[in-house]
Amino acid sequence: MATTDQTPATQIHIPEKAHPGERTYVKVALVLGVITAAEIAVSYIDVNKWVLILSLIVLSAVKFILVVQWFMHLKFDHPTLRKPFIAGMVTALTVYTIVLANLVYHSRSAS
Amino acid sequence: MADQAVAHDAGGVHATSTGIENTKLAMWTFLGSETLLFGALISTFLLYRSNVPPGIPTPHEIFDIPFTSVSSFVLLMSSLTMVLALAAIQHGDHHRTRVWLLATATLGMVFISGQVYEFTAFVREGFTVGTSPAGSAFFVLTSFHGAHVTLGILMLLSLFGLSLQGKLPRERANAVEYVGLYWHFVDIVWIVLFTLVYLIPA
Secondary structure: OOOOOOOOHHHOOOOOOOOOOHHHHHHHHHHHHHHHHHHHHHHHOOOOHHHHHHHHHHHHHHHHHHHHHHHOOOOOOOHHHHHHHHHHHHHHHHHHHHHHHHHHHHHHHHO | OHHHOOOEOOOOOEOOOOOOOHHHHHHHHHHHHHHHHHHHHHHHHHHHOOOOOOOOOOHHHHOOHHHHHHHHHHHHHHHHHHHHHHHHHHOOOHHHHHHHHHHHHHHHHHHHHHHHHHHHHHHHHOOOOOOOHHHHHHHHHHHHHHHHHHHHHHHHHHHHHHHHOOOOOHHHHHHHHHHHHHHHHHHHHHHHHHHHHHHOOO
């Protein structure tokens, strides 16, 4: 059997990028602190309920992504590591959105 | 069979065909499954948050947002000290590793103390686990998160103890990374909880 130099697809190594330095971590933490302050400020502003909810969810999502990408290093680590976490997130969001919508719909129909 | 022998790098980590550490992949899979657990608890709270009998305060009537905001900030900053502990051990600086590990555990303890104080205040106001479906959902959700933080503190203190005994060399930096992933996850769960439970009105 002839030997080959081709590396099987499962053995291809995707190098992980170097983690950022301490100054970058401090900068990310400062941004997180500012966003938290903004969240609290927004929650006290008298605006339309849905504008408030949307603003808070967007700010929270930005914080979530910053921690996952920079502190948990998902931005720098092997792309395969994202799959199980994103799969869990998507499943949770899908299942519980359907369950909540279903329960709210039925409770309103009953009343 | 030599070619089938499992190779190890200097840190004792199994070399894999994908180049991903098995333990790290397992940790991310575990965290993915944890999102389902917290998703269920958050959904239950959102469903029952307004289900309070007359005479019992609703969660939003008794929440102390400035106090919880400070707690949230404390937990957020513990993520910074955690990642600094990882950076320190990766550079072989064991003194700074211990300082940052202890700082992270201390911030976690401050957060838990705040949660205990908050629970005590709520119970005094008549909002307990048994007085309404909203109370049950709130206390189960936040207690589960608190239990996760407590477990994280125990893991951090274990790493601190190992480091003091000289059993946490630079080659075992991945142990700090795995505990760090768990700790950051606890932080991101609180980021979601703080917004959905405390800030968004019923």
